[in-house]
């Protein structure tokens with residue numbers, strides 16, 4: 001039987017694929033495909049295998065942006081859903097491992113090299129201490145690593161921390177939160193801290209702007225002449241170019257909320273091992289992110305400011321497709337169990 005292992009990192013927008021010919025071996029033919037181009041996950045995988053001229057793999061590990069609690073898998077921010085048993089049979093696999101995408105990414109953290117990380121504040125990591133992982137993309141992924149005695153490389157967390165309730169700290173954030181609540185019922189962290197969330201923050205701030213006649217202060221019709229941005233990339237571009245003050249406010253609020261949520265996680269886990277920031281959005285902000293409200297809000301925890309000030313945060317270079325390495329590690333661990 002072909003020893004090939006298929007690895008995939010499946011987000012709400014992109015599926016990243018690669019293969020390995022042996023445990024611990026290098027990853028080959030890494031590709032990023034838009035999920036929207038394929039009706040099912042099986043179709044995307046089959047297209048990749050055909051494109052690369054690969055035979056049926058023996059085993060596969062799929063890191064997916066959703067909770068994995070049983071045979072039925074349903075993505076949170078995309079339409080794909082499947083039965084693990086049926087997918088394994090359809091692809092002719094001996095073994096199929098499906099896990100949360102950020103659980104896979106957490107498994108890759110010990111493998112990251114210094115050049116794949118950029119530090120944003122804090123001091124040195126404390127070896128053996130818990131680690132937090134958070135990453136805005138199509139959704140907001142959250143995981144971490146804990147190091148119980150005798151564990152090698154840490155045990156990854158498989159929670160759904162992106163869906164915790166969002167907590168406002170300023171009057172403006174309260175006002176925005178009420179708009180998100182009215183729209184979604186539950187204003188989770190993910191409702192603000194992801195691509196669609198950034199657009200929603202923009203729209204809420206636009207609605208609240210004093211110059212907007214429908215805003216709370218009902219002032220004269222405002223100076224915003226250009227049409228509203230409809231994608232996270234457009235909001236980011238306008239903010240970074242300095243061409244739209246509301247886009248800048250939205251991006252600052254996004255970074256502030258991200259810092260606040262990351263700080264909550266670091267306090268909860270006692271994450272002296274550091275906070276890793278994954279996902280596709282933050283790396284696109286470049287060094288602007290380092291000067292944003294992220295770090296001050298990460299540390300703004302009253303009596304625990306000094307505690308948090310010591311904790312390093314790192315941005316993960318997504319070019320290294322680290323979640324694929326984590327998926328491979330998940331197969332290694334499952335195989336040796």
Ligand SMILES: Nc1ncnc2c1ncn2[C@@H]1O[C@H](COP(=O)(O)OP(=O)(O)OP(=O)(O)O)[C@@H](O)[C@H]1O
Pocket residue numbers: 010011012013014015065077101135136137138139140141194195196231232233234236237279280281284
């Ligand atoms: N230049 C940009 N600035 C900010 N956000 C961007 C930019 N370009 C794309 N995005 C946003 O990044 C998000 C996609 O992120 P990512 O590449 O991490 O996708 P994903 O892995 O499919 O997502 P997830 O794992 O969260 O489901 C989209 O919401 C998109 O709007």
